[in-house]
Amino acid sequence: MKRAILPGLLSLLPIWLFSQASPHCGADLFREMYAREYPELAQGSEHISNNFPLQTRTLITIPVVVHVVYQTEQQNISQEQIESQLLVLNADYRAENDNLNIIPSVFQNLIADTEIEFCLASRDPEGHSSIGITRNQTDKDNIGLSTDVHYLAKDGADAWDPLHYLNIWVADMGENVVGRASFPGTVPLPEDGVVIDPRYFGTTGLASGSAPYNLGRTTVHEVGHYLNLYHPWGSDFPDCDGDDEVADTPQTSESYLQECPSTLQATCGSLDMYTNYMYYTDDACLAQFTPGQKLRLQATLSGPRSELSMSLGCESSGTGNMPTSLVGVSIEPNPSPGELVFECRGREGVNCQLAIFDAMGRLLQELDIPANQPYPWVVPTSFADGVYWVRVEQGGGVIARKWVLIR
Ligand SMILES: [Zn+2]
Structure with a gap:
């Protein structure tokens, strides 16, 4: 695999790098x-893969x-502009976007409803009712x-419990980058x-003058990274390596930045x-996730x-404090x-x-183990070295963790 671009410069301020490299999406940098x-x-x-045993599950709504x-x-x-973004996220992740017809017929059988939805949080991590929006003024360009954007003490805004909320910071990124994600x-x-x-961000207000990236799909793309999707060309410059x-996403050496091919x-x-x-295609020309991407999501x-x-971020407040049951699982060593x-x-x-x-x-x-106390377990000798998963359930809450056996 090719290594990072401009090796040795990444320890410098990313602002300098972005002003030179013009990467559009900042996720890989x-x-x-x-x-x-x-x-x-x-x-x-690097161990996170597509291989997790999927449960038969209902729709997931991410606060x-x-x-x-x-x-x-x-x-x-x-x-209103924020709410316009939520509408786009929900339409696109459910394959309910109104431009499915632009997808070439050879790819029409590769349109996935990911069964993921999003809500603006209706309660905060302390259980108080909320509109899911915070606002802070900054002096920093x-x-x-x-x-710094992630910290109130550095003139940004603190995250809400990132295990239970998708935090989206809407903040100026200069002229070369439209978004980034972890x-x-x-x-x-x-x-x-x-x-x-x-x-x-979104489709109205400040976004309405931002063609060709004025339809909210920068956020659809970045949330894809947040949920572990890579660019179709991999994690570096677009090339066939x-x-x-x-x-089911073909290899490519083109990002289609500011393009909208008609053939x-x-x-x-x-x-x-x-x-x-x-x-990186124009927003108007983006229209699908694939079944393979859905598996990964x-x-x-x-x-x-x-x-x-x-x-419980999407539930109305007053029905209990979060979390109501399972809050975590540890596996040591x-x-x-x-x-x-x-x-x-x-x-x-x-019991869990x-x-x-x-x-x-x-x-x-x-x-079947009691909650909140260590439970020692000897791995049966029939288990070969390798990767395993443990799925833990208590009171309707489910957490899955990967663990590795190396004797
Ligand atoms: Zn990207």
């Missing part, structure tokens, strides 16, 4: 920057909090390109989420799916971002040499049901 600063996080995230961090009054975007498990929790420039680890395009020996949300929501589906300790943190006095799966999704063993 920030991943490289974080990987240098937090190599242990980068290592862990969203929008942090408007503005320098000018114009950047202090309206609630282009704060969206800096990690891939699962790659950044410190307070910095986990999505950052979008206010000119490219890279891949997105999704089987079929081919690179790397196959037709390009430039209507896929993970390209759902794997993320069953694995590293499983706690989002247990959030991990990787394990053959003996490990589970601990399920949740409602006191209610553990189900252990291999990497192929085969159920191997079930355990």
Whole structure:
């Protein structure tokens, strides 16, 4: 795999880098920057794959909090503009967008309803009712390109519990970048989420003059990264060396930045799916996720971002404090040499049901353990070295964790 562009410069201020590199979407550059600063996080995230055993599940609704961090009054975007973005997210992730007809007929059978929806949070992490929007004024230029945006103490805005909310910071990102996002498990929790420039957020207000990126699909794309989708060309410059680890998105060496092809395009020996949300095509020409991408999105929501589906952020307040039951699971040590300790943190006095799966999704063993105390377990000798999953359930809450056996 090709290494980071401009190696050695990533430790400099990202603002400088972005002014030189013109990358449009900042997700990959920030991943490289974080990987240098937090190599242990980068290592862990490489194990996240499509292989999580999917449960038969209903729709997942992800609670969203929008942090408007503005320098000018114009950047202090309206609630209407924010709500217009939520409409686009919900339409596109449910394949209810009104431009499905632009998808070339060869790709019409690869349109997926991801069964993911979004709400503006109706309660905050303390259980108080909320409109899911925070507003803070800043003195800093282009704060969206800096990690300062994630901290109130640095003139930005603090995240809401990133395990249970998708945090979206809407903040100025200068002239070369429209948005960025953190891939699962790659950044410190307070910095986990999505950052979008206010000119490219939603479809009304400040966004209405931002053609060809005026239809809210920058956020659709960046939330795709947040849920572990890569660019179709992989994680570096577009060329035929890279891949997105999704089987039904053809390899490509074009990003289609500011393009909207009217005829079929081919690179790397196959037709390009430039209507896929993970390209840089004009907003009006983006229209689909694929079934393969849906698998990866759902794997993320069953694995590293499983706690989002247990959030009460979309429920009206006054029906209990969050969380009502399962709040976490620990597996120590991990990787394990053959003996490990589970601990399920949740409602006191209610047992947790553990189900252990291999990497192929085969159920191997079930355990019933008390909550909030360590439960030592000797891995049966029939288990070969490799990757396993444990699915933990208590009171309707479910968390899944990967663990690795290395004897
Ligand atoms: Zn991107």
